[in-house]
Amino acid sequence: MAVYHLKTPISEEEIRKLKVNDVIYITGTMITARDQAHRRALEYFKQGKPLPLNLEGLAVFHCGPVVKKEGEKWIAVAAGPTTSTRMDIFEDEFIKAFKVRVVIGKGGMGKKTTDAMAKYGAVYGAFTGGAAILAAKAIKNIRSVEWLDLGTPEAMWIFEVEDFGPLVVAIDSHGNNLFLDVQKKVEENRQKIYQKLGLSL
């Protein structure tokens, strides 16, 4: 378990060094995108329309923050991750289209995303679910917000962050997936649990 401090834009080479269980902290630019922003970004891509910013080498955070406006300035009050599996239907295309290097969320992602991360060079960083203030304190500035018509949770927020983490590398760019490994172990444990409870499988 090594600890890395990465600065955006992150290169493919830096990403390829990371292994599951490593801990990373990110400094630089990240965007938030949940279900609706993923959908819209991919629609833009198909239509050849540019996104509000170039995402190459950046991090995408599965997050719908609590925000408040002070004058003209948005402030992130609480900004923990949302469940990433909902974005599994978009993420392989998203990584391929926009070359993001780090996907941040909670709960892990599936095989399709894991394969895309191996192919294009990206990792999944698990941020502790619910640890919203820990996240908000690492957001030093909200550069802007795009697509606010989707509602504040679903909009695309552009954050400047400093040492955003700890993120556990739960999917690396070599096909390893910590969540799927845990799931395998859980399957093995099922028999012991049934035995203890006196149940038949």
Place this chain on the structure above:
Amino acid sequence: MEIEKIVENVAFNLLKQAVIYLPEDVKQALKKAYEEETSETGKTQLKAILDNIELAEKYQAPICQDTGTIIFYIKAGSEVKGLEKIENALINATKRATKEVPLRPNAVNPFTQKNSGDNTGRFIPFLNWEIVPGNSLELTVMPKGGGSENVCVTGMLVPGEGINGLKKFVVETVIKAGAKPCPPNILGIAMGGGTDIAIKLAKKALLRPLTEPNPDPEIAKLEKEILEAVNMTGIGPMGLGGKTTVLGVNIEYAYRHPASFPAAVAFNCWAARRASARINADGTVEYLTHKKGV
């Protein structure tokens, strides 16, 4: 002061308390889990959780950005005057808390997909009424997170399998939920009634403090047995592996039809938020879960 204004103020305070300060029993359970966790990755997650709880208190900010769907439980004394004004007071408190705490706007029209922006809408906040003897009003708020809501289930068991069927149902439900409900979780389990009754009881069971087992010793034994069993899964904090998957199990039941064995499992995330207060007939207020107030 008029009952409507008192209820609005108290409900606003409860919402604020609930989203910023975890109840003491939940905090203690998380600290114990951190001390006992043996997985290194699991420990990093529990450490982040404990740090986050402290930061939320320090900065008076919501523990989690998902400040939930707002659910109220009201135990209304039958002698309380002005009960018809309470719903409006709770809606106003929710709107005010959304703006001032702030809470994340989490009420979406399922047909148009539009977010109302203030956490209110048809049936939301949801009110659970109970009429009891007396002249006081007990209010509880449960801001219920979406991640843990997405894995709540009701099921129809085979009556002939008895309690073994329930045990299997719960274990399989926890395994299937995996990392999704932000473990370590609290489980509310209910058996009997009908599908609607079971899930309502299961959700309400999430309000019982972790330090209070079911008063029926046989049910309390079942709670402990299921707790130990689900913690053998190895799912661990945030599903990254470890021995703490569930912090506590609360079981309730209702009588069932001979041919039906409904069961329900409600999950709460580790940010198991709840706050209660009693409003007395003379207008004085006692905060029950958060004694220091806000």
